[in-house]
Amino acid sequence: MSAKPAPQLVAEVPLRPMTPALVLFGRDDAGRPRAAWFDVSEAKLAAQAAEVMNLRVVQLADDEQRAFADLFTHGRVFSSGRAFVPYVRRELFPRLLELAGVQLDSDGTDQAPAAEDGPPAATQEPERGTLPRASTAAPPPPAPPGPFVGHKLPRDRDEIGLGSIVLAHEGPDEGWWEAEVIGINGTVHSLRWRDYPTQPTILRRADELALLPPAKA
Structure with a gap:
């Protein structure tokens, strides 16, 4: 043989x-x-x-x-x-x-940008014998909170957000590699490999990520 x-x-x-x-x-x-x-x-x-x-x-x-x-x-x-x-x-x-x-x-x-030049707009006074008309315009709704932008090199899991560099792996035998968080949907994080940005995006749960060693962070 x-x-x-x-x-x-x-x-x-x-x-x-x-x-x-x-x-x-x-x-x-x-x-x-x-x-x-x-x-x-x-x-x-x-x-x-x-x-x-x-x-x-x-x-x-x-x-x-x-x-x-x-x-x-x-x-x-x-x-x-x-x-x-x-x-x-x-x-x-x-x-x-x-x-x-x-x-x-x-x-x-x-310096903050200067205000535009020009006289202030005149306010329209109500006619004599009438009460001022109350404004009926409703206040704009509050803007929805945006995705959390984390610390670039988080030292705690609470600091992980968009833009954070963390460690992730593709399997138990593949080792851990640096990845950047580019999206968060609940507890699922979208990441791209920092040194291989053209590779497909990967999805990992929060408990599947690790922090960089303190000496490097």
Whole structure:
């Protein structure tokens, strides 16, 4: 009985890690800072999304700036033309403003946009002998809460949300790999492998995820 030939080993060549090329940043309606980085292949679409979302764009010029941008979450551009740009820590925002050449106030924050010029609109007074008409317009309903944007490198499970980097595996013999949370539906998390972003999206329950070691987080 002849022996079976030994299987040939195929060397795996990992994809080139994505490198930050530019950062989109700004504030939401409540003044909370938000920012995300995009690589060179996403630069054009990210710049278009910045116009749609009224965000600033910072082109990264050197390794020091790219290392700073890596503190933020890797953003995504949606088919709608908008982008995923999560919230960031307030203490990082002044540095982004400096990179964008925005003049800072004495407290280290950017100046709020000035109000439009022009006289205030005149109010219409009721006719003499009549009572003012009460407004019948109902207040707008409160906006539904959006998905939780988590800490980029969570140290506790309560900090896991959109943009968080966690550990996941495809099987007990496959080992654990870094993955980014890109969607949450109840207790099910949608993730993409951080080093293999072109691989299909994976779904994992919250109890199937692990946190990065404290030394790396």
